[in-house]
Amino acid sequence: MDSEVPSSPSTKIDTTVPVSARIWNYWLGGKDYYPVDKEAGDQFANIHPGIFETARSSRYFIARVVRYLAGEAGIRQFLDIGTGLPSHDNTHEIAQRVAPDAQIVYVDNDPLVLAHARALLTSSSAGGTDYIDADLNNPGALLRIARDKLDFTRPVAIMLMGILAHIGNPTEDDDRAVQAIMGELKAALPPGGYLAVYDSSNQDTDLVDALAKYNESGADPYRLRTPEQIARYFDGLELVDPGVVPIEHWRPDHTPFDQPTRLSANLGGVARKA
Amino acid sequence: MVDLPETGDGQEGRALDYEQAGPMAVRMLLGARLRKLREAAGVSREDAGYAIRGSESKISRLELGRTTFKLRDVRDLLDLYEVSQDERATLLAMAGQANAVGWWQDYSDVVPGWFLPYLGLEQAATLIRCYEVQFIPGLLQTPDYAYAVLTIGDDGIPGPRTERRMHLRMLRQQILQRPSPPRLWAVIDEAALRRPVGGADVARTQLEHLIEMARSSHVNIQIAPFSGGSKAVADGPVTMLRFPEANLTDMVYLEQQTSAIYLNKPIERFYYWNVLNRLATEAAPPTDTAAILDRIRREI
Numbered sequence: 001m002d003s004e005v006p007s008s009p010s011t012k013i014d015t016t017v018p019v020s021a022r023i024w025n026y027w028l029g030g031k032d033y034y035p036v037d038k039e040a041g042d043q044f045a046n047i048h049p050g051i052f053e054t055a056r057s058s059r060y061f062i063a064r065v066v067r068y069l070a071g072e073a074g075i076r077q078f079l080d081i082g083t084g085l086p087s088h089d090n091t092h093e094i095a096q097r098v099a100p101d102a103q104i105v106y107v108d109n110d111p112l113v114l115a116h117a118r119a120l121l122t123s124s125s126a127g128g129t130d131y132i133d134a135d136l137n138n139p140g141a142l143l144r145i146a147r148d149k150l151d152f153t154r155p156v157a158i159m160l161m162g163i164l165a166h167i168g169n170p171t172e173d174d175d176r177a178v179q180a181i182m183g184e185l186k187a188a189l190p191p192g193g194y195l196a197v198y199d200s201s202n203q204d205t206d207l208v209d210a211l212a213k214y215n216e217s218g219a220d221p222y223r224l225r226t227p228e229q230i231a232r233y234f235d236g237l238e239l240v241d242p243g244v245v246p247i248e249h250w251r252p253d254h255t256p257f258d259q260p261t262r263l264s265a266n267l268g269g270v271a272r273k274a
Numbered sequence: 275m276v277d278l279p280e281t282g283d284g285q286e287g288r289a290l291d292y293e294q295a296g297p298m299a300v301r302m303l304l305g306a307r308l309r310k311l312r313e314a315a316g317v318s319r320e321d322a323g324y325a326i327r328g329s330e331s332k333i334s335r336l337e338l339g340r341t342t343f344k345l346r347d348v349r350d351l352l353d354l355y356e357v358s359q360d361e362r363a364t365l366l367a368m369a370g371q372a373n374a375v376g377w378w379q380d381y382s383d384v385v386p387g388w389f390l391p392y393l394g395l396e397q398a399a400t401l402i403r404c405y406e407v408q409f410i411p412g413l414l415q416t417p418d419y420a421y422a423v424l425t426i427g428d429d430g431i432p433g434p435r436t437e438r439r440m441h442l443r444m445l446r447q448q449i450l451q452r453p454s455p456p457r458l459w460a461v462i463d464e465a466a467l468r469r470p471v472g473g474a475d476v477a478r479t480q481l482e483h484l485i486e487m488a489r490s491s492h493v494n495i496q497i498a499p500f501s502g503g504s505k506a507v508a509d510g511p512v513t514m515l516r517f518p519e520a521n522l523t524d525m526v527y528l529e530q531q532t533s534a535i536y537l538n539k540p541i542e543r544f545y546y547w548n549v550l551n552r553l554a555t556e557a558a559p560p561t562d563t564a565a566i567l568d569r570i571r572r573e574i
Contacts, residue, residue: 031520
């Protein structure tokens with residue numbers, strides 16, 4: 001039950017500063033954003049026009065990863081941290097199309113995202129869906145609730161899709177903070193479990209410029225990381241082919257259409273715990 | 275069925291089933307597509323209006339799907355916008371369907387004119403969000419409860435009109451039984467639940483019906499308790515309808531005692547989206563709904 005959640009995030013929706021979940025919804029062509037989010041999203045796109053395509057390829061990456069995990073990897077339990085607002089083809093819809101008994105637990109700490117997830121990310125499949133109101137900055141508390149909802153003696157996939165960029169304390173070494181959180185999550189992962197991540201690298205100068213501007217807007221800052229830092233998230237696990245790559249190159253579907261020519265700066269991968 | 279033309283640039287939305295959704299949705303889609311084509315052709319509303327022997331506001335109404343389409347007008351507009359042969363055939367077929375009469379028009383004798391567009395839109399929606407203060411939302415009412423509500427509004431003497439209105443309400447509810455039903459996200463004020471409309475037995479059966487409906491994965495009910503402060507943001511019922519195509523905007527419907535308002539300007543949509551979001555975030559989470567309803571049922 002949600003009532004036993006120990007964290008106490010505000011239930012207030014802030015309509016005065018842009019919020020990343022809502023901006024992503026705007027970039028994805030959704031209808032769930034405030035004027036402040038559209039403005040921030042457009043300003044970002046002025047500097048980095050590729051963001052609309054990046055938003056789509058990120059969703060498409062998630063879809064291929066979930067299909068792989070529920071299919072080939074046989075995963076039946078998913079912990080999707082940083083759910084975001086409901087979109088086209090959400091994690092449970094993809095997983096339960098492959099495996100109706102797949103259980104999906106969504107985690108977020110934004111009140112608007114949680115309200116939408118509880119209302120709209122519901123399922124009539126055998127596996128069902130559940131929700132955790134928790135902050136990734138406190139992985140211990142998050143995992144305690146997750147253990148009540150999923151069976152951590154059996155394989156679980158932990159998904160962190162475009163969420164790690166929110167982690168970090170400006171007064172500390174960002175990398176140490178995020179790697180410490182990853183360490184806790186990997187330690188909790190049962191043998192045979194999977195970690196699936198994508199994160200934004202600092203390899204695109206337009207993106208770097210657009211984010212510098214965005215982070216001045218009063219929004220929760222978003223941090224770019226080096227490819228080496230992103231690769232290190234998977235340390236200690238066995239990477240699935242093709243490793244940590246630009247998301248467009250991760251197990252692309254065979255299609256009669258051309259593959260995207262422009263690559264986003266997002267790097268992603270999937271790894272298994274032995 | 276015709277192939278759906280590519281009308282949006284977003285990825286959101288499922289293909290629309292015309293047969294299910296009825297002519298209102300087809301009109302909105304065709305109107306939205308005509309607007310895109312006009313803008314792409316660089317034609318002003320005024321010039322387009324002139325081409326079909328009408329005014330700028332006639333074009334506005336057509337593009338919003340608020341009116342039926344004359345085939346001759348659509349043909350002339352497609353000429354003006356220099357639309358390809360393939361798309362012409364599709365859009366003209368849509369124009370034919372757009373003029374079909376919705377089943378709800380049969381009830382125009384018993385419901386006010388301002389309510390008929392809502393019925394068409396509700397049939398076309400993929401997401402219905404609402405907040406109700408006084409009564410259980412119409413889509414979730416039992417026949418006995420609906421009957422009681424409808425006779426409050428009448429002169430107190432049930433007659434053939436009441437029967438027909440109740441029948442209409444039950445027909446509306448069939449959207450929730452479709453193979454791919456719309457999602458209903460309702461926030462209901464505790465006051466509406468505690469008001470024993472139709473007497474204690476009717477009210478109790480109604481609460482049991484709500485508990486049952488809330489079990490469906492496409493129906494989400496949240497209760498706004500007396501203690502919540504959020505209700506100050508809405509002084510009456512609010513309904514927001516979402517349609518499947520990316521370029522069809524949400525529609526806000528505000529019903530009053532003797533009329534209704536339909537809003538879809540961006541500033542109005544944002545305002546009421548925020549109202550519904552505040553109500554939903556401050557109401558009890560859906561996981562508490564069954565227990566709250568059961569408690570109220572026992573207390574009535």
